[in-house]
Amino acid sequence: MIKYIIKRLLMLIPVLIGVSIIVFFLLRVCAPDPAPVVLGQHATEASMQEWREANGLNENIVVQYVNFIKGAVTGDFGESYYTNNSVLNEIGSRFPATIEIAIFAIIVATVFGILIGVVAAVKKNSIIDNASMVLSLVGVSIPIFWLGILFIILFVKILGWLPASGRIDSMLRPEGGTGFYLIDTLVQGDFEAFKNALWHLILPGVTLALYTLAIISRMTRSSMLDALNQDYIRTARSKGIGEGKVVLKHGLRNALMPIVTVIGLQFGSLLGGAVLTETVFAWPGIGSYTVECITKSDFPVIQAVVLIIATIFVLMNLIVDIIYAFLDPRIKYGKRES
Amino acid sequence: MASKKVLAADGADVQEAVHIEKPESRFKAMWDTLKKNKAALFGLFVIIILVIIAIIGPYITPYDPNSQVMKEAYQSPSASHWFGTDNLGRDIFSRIIVGTRVSLFVGIAAVAMSLLIGTILGSIAGYFGGKIDAVIMRIMDMMLSIPSILLAITLMAALGKGIDKAIIAIGVVSIPEYARIIRSSILSTKENDYVAAAKVIGNSDRRIIFHHIIPNVVSSIVVRATLGISTAILDTAALGFLGLGVQPPTAEWGDMLGRVRSMILVYPYMLIFPGLAITLAVLAFNLFGDGLRDALDPKSRS
Numbered sequence: 090m091i092k093y094i095i096k097r098l099l100m101l102i103p104v105l106i107g108v109s110i111i112v113f114f115l116l117r118v119c120a121p122d123p124a125p126v127v128l129g130q131h132a133t134e135a136s137m138q139e140w141r142e143a144n145g146l147n148e149n150i151v152v153q154y155v156n157f158i159k160g161a162v163t164g165d166f167g168e169s170y171y172t173n174n175s176v177l178n179e180i181g182s183r184f185p186a187t188i189e190i191a192i193f194a195i196i197v198a199t200v201f202g203i204l205i206g207v208v209a210a211v212k213k214n215s216i217i218d219n220a221s222m223v224l225s226l227v228g229v230s231i232p233i234f235w236l237g238i239l240f241i242i243l244f245v246k247i248l249g250w251l252p253a254s255g256r257i258d259s260m261l262r263p264e265g266g267t268g269f270y271l272i273d274t275l276v277q278g279d280f281e282a283f284k285n286a287l288w289h290l291i292l293p294g295v296t297l298a299l300y301t302l303a304i305i306s307r308m309t310r311s312s313m314l315d316a317l318n319q320d321y322i323r324t325a326r327s328k329g330i331g332e333g334k335v336v337l338k339h340g341l342r343n344a345l346m347p348i349v350t351v352i353g354l355q356f357g358s359l360l361g362g363a364v365l366t367e368t369v370f371a372w373p374g375i376g377s378y379t380v381e382c383i384t385k386s387d388f389p390v391i392q393a394v395v396l397i398i399a400t401i402f403v404l405m406n407l408i409v410d411i412i413y414a415f416l417d418p419r420i421k422y423g424k425r426e427s
Numbered sequence: 428m429a430s431k432k433v434l435a436a437d438g439a440d441v442q443e444a445v446h447i448e449k450p451e452s453r454f455k456a457m458w459d460t461l462k463k464n465k466a467a468l469f470g471l472f473v474i475i476i477l478v479i480i481a482i483i484g485p486y487i488t489p490y491d492p493n494s495q496v497m498k499e500a501y502q503s504p505s506a507s508h509w510f511g512t513d514n515l516g517r518d519i520f521s522r523i524i525v526g527t528r529v530s531l532f533v534g535i536a537a538v539a540m541s542l543l544i545g546t547i548l549g550s551i552a553g554y555f556g557g558k559i560d561a562v563i564m565r566i567m568d569m570m571l572s573i574p575s576i577l578l579a580i581t582l583m584a585a586l587g588k589g590i591d592k593a594i595i596a597i598g599v600v601s602i603p604e605y606a607r608i609i610r611s612s613i614l615s616t617k618e619n620d621y622v623a624a625a626k627v628i629g630n631s632d633r634r635i636i637f638h639h640i641i642p643n644v645v646s647s648i649v650v651r652a653t654l655g656i657s658t659a660i661l662d663t664a665a666l667g668f669l670g671l672g673v674q675p676p677t678a679e680w681g682d683m684l685g686r687v688r689s690m691i692l693v694y695p696y697m698l699i700f701p702g703l704a705i706t707l708a709v710l711a712f713n714l715f716g717d718g719l720r721d722a723l724d725p726k727s728r729s
Contacts, residue, residue: 107569112581119585230710232661234668235684235702242695253692361574365665369688379577380669383584395581399572 090414097407101400108399109161109392113154116388117146123386127170144170157392166393171385176393180375185268186256187367187374191359193294198301199352203341205302206309206348210317211336221306228303233362237296237369244292254371257286293370297362301355308351312344319343345416353409357402460722467718473711481528488521493676503696510700514687519697522678523704529679530708533594534659538652540598545605546648550636552606553613564610567603575600579662583671593672597662601655608651612644646723653716657709664705680705 124137124146132140141147145156160166166176209221245253252258257270261282266273271290274283316322317340325339326332360376367376375394382390461467485492490508500516502508510519552563570578582596616622617640625639666672667681668688675682683701691698 103565104569104572107566108572111569111573115581115585121587226710226713227706230657230713231706232664232668232681232702232709234665234681235698235705238684238688238691238698238702241691242698246692246695357572357574361576364576364580365668368669380580380671383580384670386584391581391584395573395577398574398577402574403572 090411094407094411097410101403101407104403105396105400106158109158109396110154112392112395113157116392117150117153120386120388123170123388126386161393161396166396167389169382169390170387176389179378179390180393180397182268183373183375183378185270186372187360187363187376189269189271190290190294190297190366190372190374191356191363193290194297194301194359195352195356197295197298198305198355201298202302202305203309203348206306207313207336207341209306209310210313210340213314218310221310225303225307228299231299232365233296233300234365234369236299237293237366240292240296241369251292252289253292256289256373257282261285293366293372296369297359297366300362301352301359304351304355305348309344309348312347313340316340316344346413349412349416350409353405353412356405360398360401457719457722461718464718464721466714467722470711470714470716470718473707474715477527477531477708477711480524481531484524484527488518488524490518490521492517492521492525492678501694503694511694511696513683513697514690514694519683519700522683523680523700526678526680526683526701526704527708529590529673529677530660530663530705533590533597533663534656534708534712536594537597537659537663538601538655540594541601541655542605542648542652544598545602546609546641548602549606549609550613550641553610554617554632554636554640560610563606567606570600570603576662576665579666580669580671583666588671588674590673590677593663593666596666597659600662601658604655605648605651608647609644612647613640616640616643650716650720650723653712653719657712657716660705660708660712 124140125132128137128140145153148156157167164177166180168175169179172179205221205224209218212218241253244251257263261274261279263270263273263277263279263282266276270286271283274280274286317336322335322339325335330339363374364376364379366372367374368380371377375398379391379394381387382394461471494517496512496516498516499508499512500514502512504511508518508520510523512518513522548563548567552560573581579596579600582599583592586592586595613636622635622639625635630638663672663679664681664684667679667683668685670682670685672682673679680701684698687694687697
């Protein structure tokens, strides 16, 4: 198993090098010159030339790439064209916001997705089942940003229950700590701030969750229907085991494999969805920051974001494969399949 | 079963094949199943309406979608402006009608592009295997390791705004998906006897791929492509919403939402109808695609 994990980790290296080449090529070769965007339309040719020189954009493209990779390996992604802060700091300060919303969304999507899927499968063709099918269809068809807009109109404008933007009221912002406001406020014992942060999290979190929730409930339903049709379920029932135990222990346990795959794969689309959700709710995470940097041609940041997100994504896939082995003892990695 | 069909349909290749009665055409069998699926028919109906609107849209709008009448700005929906007017006094209903063409065109063109390139790459990888397969599929893996919307906005940053650029960005993003489907279909089809037979009688690789393998994986491609159009329409709208899509003043549904985003609490009506249009279009292609899948592959029906 450990051998397999190491092998898979080594296989990630060429993938990430490839990703870095793709991104670097797109932004440094295909993209228009960032100098006029960064310095403004009225910048003189001389000042732009000086700026390019200072940012190493005049070097040979291969040299630029090698420098970029050398830095990236040590966690040095250069500086933002605008703030002169290191890219890693810029991203690091926004990272907890995105992880917080992503984890919130994946929890909501998993809990409710599996719950709805199981109930729909057990009560097949009932009202609940039909409602769940409609929900999953709408969930995959509605644009995530428009869903956010509808939520704001309903819960902020009409009902006035929840805040429309930001992570927390500025007065209550916790100092220092991990950057995860829900954790920081709890640790500091500031329950009012905790409640405030949670209130801010609900709308963007649920918006981000809905697509994944739809996919998970759909997958759970069909996977559960498969499992519940198996002979061992009939056997379990005929032995007089309670229906609840049959469904959960014999049904869900065996239906779990495809569900875990979907959850793992969804994590990537969740990070992508964060780009849109954060923009709608002015959530100060990496997603909205990336969009801002793209409109400002702040290329060092974009390169770093894409590379970091790709790394997280491929690691997630690896983790899913490892979880497999625990859920299904028949799977043994490291041996060649025939 | 599958091999019999090919013999009958492509009898010329296999000399003097045993005479087999021609089976009912695949298309008819599919249509018979599809007819019974109300949701899929509704999807098809909406798609047809959308296509008609996309074609005649610009000629039937009540107002010029791009004319800015400042004294008519910020009007709520009314009899004269069904969906209201935007901050520049443009009629939202007219802009949604005209935007249909952009969304459908980008959606279909992007899918066509990724389908073509994905099919070629997937066929080569699946049919030849070995090193070529490894190289192509590793590149696909690299592209798949970047969330699609992130890759799409990076591409837009590199290419700049515009409908043609949006097609490329959205098309490129889904190439790996098609390449993978085609590759795995080819890997499973390749082992069939009729492919071996075609090889034995000396058909060229290209002929085998295009005449014997592709026709047998075409149904899964059609389904994937139909569902792919809905994803492409969503991606187009997302790019537009982020301000990375079309050039102004082109009316595009996502772009219409993005531009008036900051007015959501004051003029919420501006943000309702373009989103409704996107959802309806995406829903239609999803319903029809699901229906096609069920009709083409009886096994997937639960």
